[in-house]
Amino acid sequence: MSLFSLPKISPITHVLRDKIQEKIDTKTKPLGALGVLESVALQICKIQNTTSPSLKHPKLILFAGDHGITDEPVSLYPKDVTWQMVFNFLNGGACANVFAKHSGIDVEVVDTGVDHDWEKDTKHLIQKKIRKGTSNFLNTSAMTKDEVIRSLQTGINLVSETKYKDTNVFLFGEMGIGNTSSASMILSQLTGIPLSKLVGKGTGLNPEGKETKLQILERAYQRTGKLNDPIDILSEFGGFEIGMMAGAMLGAAANQNLILVDGFITTAAYLLAYHLDPTVKDYVIFSHVSDEEGHIIVLEHYQIKPLLKLNLRLGEGSGALAAYPLVELSVKFMNEMASFADAGVSHSESNS
Template identity: 50%
Template sequence: MTAFTVRIPPVSTALDTALQHKIDTKTKPLGALGRLEALALQIGRVQQSLTPRLSQPQVVVFAGDHGIALEGVSAYPQDVTWQMVMNFLGGGAAVNVLARDQGLAVQVVDAGVNHDFGEVPGLVHAKIAPGTANSAVQPAMTSEQAVAALERGRALMREAREQGCNVVAFGEMGIANTSAASLLLHKLAEVPLDVATGRGTGVDEAGLQRKQAVLARAAARTGALREQPLQALAEYGGFEIAMMAGAMLGAAEAGMLVLVDGFITSSAMLVASRLAPEVLGYAVFAHQSAERGHQAMLQAMQAQPLMMLDLRLGEGTGAVLAYSLVRAAVAFLNEMASFESAGVSNKD
């Protein structure tokens, strides 16, 4: 197994007392802004600042195809992956609309789509291979490919940070990638497959039973992998999941705030957190999706999502929506008056 090492500094708590005092002395009852207060504290920790700023925000959508799609685990054909990539580049997908509304740039990465895009403008060409192998019968990728994807993701975030970005939302596109995410959840958190496996793109009851049978066959190929995240990634992950996990690690290394979307994106964070647990200190979990297994995925990381909107689209849509709450947390921390500055009597 090819080695992969990463060292992420834990978020510092050195400013916690000052940050909490600043939050508590705003013109409001203690704790009255609820989760926004915890979010403001986390952002201050990540940036090590009492006056954090959000700079050059972007959403990065990683795309890849999955060999396990050949087993009929999705309601949609594999060609939808590359067709949706073109939709992203054309600005017509849900994530594009929401990102425009929130002021985020959209970057689209070909991590391993089974399509030749040529020199299409605007696409980040980072293809490891044209899709993974069928994990129901063999490893999805080699360990060398897994490490290459992780490293490419890290490099993308170094580039983003050098260009001034300090907050990044993550999204994905890949037909059959809920199968990959379910298998990663099963292997890394030992969640039963019937809990980890949902309808994905919307398979019917017969399709769900077929999907569960395929994933059971895939899972039976390997033994316990709870303590072997890199092997689990190689056996069952997708190139978009692997590259996204590397990007999450790279963003944390660079001191960036990481906005995690739904089930697939959370599976990348699950892999990342097993490789370097400190990455969780930089992560904001946007929402709990309607996909079966996402609640268990979040619980495996002791993560508390900001929203519950019954989303199950992916693309980074939930993470982009959560950016509005990040902006709100920074705004109240920086702009809301204190009791002293406003001349308002405190309860004491």
């Protein structure tokens, strides 16, 4: 079996909390007037242990992989769409590319388990393929335990590579036909929430298609019953892209980087990471609640409040990219907005 080393994630420091809060409160505004942006600024400052935060060389990493469950009628689209969309990312034609370009964010694509043969010199593709797609979890485990460990460890190692040494903020996204089915199974197992409340239309299933998908996933659940160990859950129902993304979140947090979580599938990866080490939560901002109906239920289960609700259900990091300008604004007001003293503006004695 491959070696797995869970990285040590340090809790964020509260040493400067009072100074950070004072800097926020003495900006030329009423107390709390910037709402959630103030909370975001406070979190980033605590992560970086500074009153003058920065966002350096942001990266969007898209993890792509195929799923054996697509042998069943759980998606409108054939699994070939996975590798075709990877090409689209590499050629700069996807929504993720457009949104990322707007914010000056580099997009990197990782093949974790796409059922396609690439040229060895395919430009801009990070080739970390474990296998050409998972097994059909209706009938058997999606991944072997060795593959689970490899996916997690590869993600941990990836974000620690030298090329990311100057990056302090990661956005994570995914691409994989069938991965809403995998995510639904993972989230149901981790939370105890019934599949009937989590299974959505994915890429656009009609009500009959959604019901068929639910019945298939409920049969898959009955194959194992309730599981408790996140490694076992990932092995039985996961995807290579979900496992590698979970590892990348653990690695990024261990390196004290800010993490922006995207939607439903990315949340499943986050919660696997969280159940392996809850300290990862200190480093995470949830960008949005997606239109995949189970997402809001899971976020409310963990009392998570995302930044945006835009009815997105695209994946590929689109929600994280949409939220990133708000994160930038949180840093900018912290660094560039005048204080009452700087501006010569009288501070209300009642702080109202």
